Amino acid sequence: MERPYNNPENWNEVQRSLSSEYRLPSVRVYDSGEYHCAAATPDNTVYRWSSTITIQIPEMFSKPELRVSSNPITEGSALTLTCGTTPSTVSTGELQFAFYWDGQELQGFTSSNQYRVYSVQLEDSGNYSCEVQHPAKRILKTSELFYIQVVGGAVRPVVSLSPNWANILTGDWVTLTCDVGSTAGTAPRYSWYKDNKMMNKDTPTKEYIIYYALETNSGTYQCQTGTSERSEPVSLSVTDGPLILQAPPYVYEGDSLTMRCYSKSGGDTVFYKDNNPVAPTYGDQLHTEGVNMTVTGTYRCSKGKTYQSDSVFISVRELFSRPEIKVRPSPLAEGSNMTITCDTALHPSRITTPLQFAFYINGNTVREFSLSRIYRVYSAGPGDWGDYSCAVRTPTGTVLKLSNVTQIHEKGKNFLLSVGLPLLVILIIIIAVGIYKLRHKAGQTRRSSDQSNTGIPLSETQALAEDGDSQPHPASPAPPPTATDNTLVPSAGGSSSDGTEDMKPEGI
Incomplete structure (x- = not known):
């Protein structure tokens, strides 16, 4: 067929x-x-x-989809995972479900399509998945990975501006927004502060709007929700002109940065960075995509020959720290399960920024970029030892950082490499020096013995050599004898008729 x-x-x-x-x-x-x-x-x-x-064989049940009750979810909240699938030729009661976290089984196959965590912790963040099987028909299907982020229970709020300018002219309007993370379904109340003095308390709206700005609106603004700590202060400057350089209050790696040379009148615009002219990209605006630390500097602008703005210092903040490889357990033993973490810290004001992680061994990729910062090796063996490193990037790839290389070896191997090898080299040197000294001493003994066999005292031999009447034959150095050494040396007798010395084995 x-x-x-x-x-x-x-x-x-x-x-x-x-x-x-x-x-x-x-x-x-x-x-x-x-x-x-x-x-x-x-x-x-x-x-x-x-x-x-x-x-045509109909599908028994669809590929499962993992659904979560909340994401991101606040530390201490309850989390419910549901493994959803649509049966077509069987009933749901015939199916079994299992759940996994970063490749580890959380719940084996049961008839329940839900898994519940009653109080999630920060370390519960990771990639989750589920499987559905029909045990009798031996059909098994796996869901896609779903990354769940657990954030701290008291998330520090962040004040943002719209338009996103830290300095404006009188008469302009601006909206300040108090941004917070997950609040676990609650309706937070907001409090606003200006120059550390409370302006309003426990309001239901997260926005504070200035419709017509006055110079008295200049100051530092903060917000607070419930029992959270206050947000980082954001400075707002309101001036009467005639020309200002507008820029965001904070700039982070990877951001798109726009600055505007703003006035009530027109004129040709010139931007300066550290007193060097920089051409504008959009008329009175200077735009930079994917900024990095090199953008940091002092900026100002001018319009025509009349107006000059005050200088504005732009400091690009680090979005996340350089990653570091962390290994558990330590030390490692062959056959144990190994967990490698690519550890980094986001800036507190950008804590919800998603990051992607990749892992490498000896320069080769062992896992492509994904949302999990953990790489697991089950039953580690010799093929898993080597130089590990990792990379962290934003989803757009505008910010990418590499870790240092970390050597991972079986328990005791690092000791042998770092301590045992130098000791072995030292031992070889000591043995070589001992052999050299032994050979040198044996050579001196041999020469002394050969001279005494000639019947001429050592002092007379030296005298003859000085007078030039006779030159004694110096004894050639030889290696120290061994039990199997049959080396022939000159005898104490005279020379033969052809001028060659009689030879016989030493000691005969």
């Missing part, structure tokens, strides 16, 4: 045998298609094809 593709030349043969039956013990949706069979004699002299039949 064969299952053909649309092109008969590409029919996919699934069985060739003496049996007239083709059996699939557990069909899947992908087994749907057009089937036909062929019968032939052993020598293929007679070959017959059947007509084609179409088999």
Whole structure:
């Protein structure tokens, strides 16, 4: 029997045998298609094809989807995970569900499609997924990963401005907004402060609007929700002109930065950074995409030859710290489960910014960028040891930072590398020096013995050499003898008739 593709030349043969039956013990949706069979004699002299039949296998249940009660969710709140699927040929009661966090099983297969955490903690952040199976039919499907972020219970609010200018002219309007994270379904109340003095308390609205700005509206503004701490102060400056350089109160790595040379009158605009002219990008605006630390500097602007703005210092803040590799457990043993964390800290005012993490070993990628800052190795072995590093980036890739390299080895291996190897080198040097001294001492002993065998006292030999009447044959240095050393040395006897010395084994 064969299952053909649309092109008969590409029919996919699934069985060739003496049996007239083709059996699939557990069909899947992908087994749907057009089937036909062929019968032939052993020598293929007679070959017959059947007509084609179409088999459509309905989906037993849809791919599951993980749903969460709240995300991001406040620390201490209750979290409910639901593994949703749509049965088509079976009932929901026949299915079983399991839940996972960063690859670890949270709840094994049961008939419940929900998993509940009664009080989530910060460390519960991570990638969650679920699986659905029909145990009798051996069908299993897995959901996509879903990243859940747990934030601190008392989230510090952030004041934002709209328009996002830290300085405005009199008569302009501006809206201050008190932004907070997840409030676990509660309706927060807002309090506003100017120059550390409360302006209003427990209002239901998170906005404070200045419809017609006066110079007296200049100052630092903060907000507070419930028992949270006050927000970071935001400065607002209201001046009477005639020309100001407008910029946001805070700028972070990766932001799009726009500055405006603003006045009630026109004129050709010139921007300056650290007293060097910078061409504007949009008339009276200077725009920069994806800023980094190099944008930091002192800016001002001019219009025509008449007006000059005051200087504004722009300091680009770090969005998140350089990542650091952290390993648990420490030290490691072969066969243990290893958890590697790419640890970084977002600026408190940008705590809700999503980040992506990637992991590398010996320069090779072991996990592409994802929302999980954790990489797990189960039953670690020799193939898992090496130099680990990680990278963190924003989803747009405008900010990317790499960690330092961290060596991860089995327990005791680091000791051998850092301590044992230097000790071995020192030991080899000591042995080499000892051998050299032993050979040097043996050579001196040999030369002294050869001179004494000539019958000439050492002092007389030196005298003869000085007078030039006779030059004694110096003894050649030799390696120290061993138990198997058969080296021939000059005897104490005279020379032979041809001028060569008689030779015999030493000691004979």
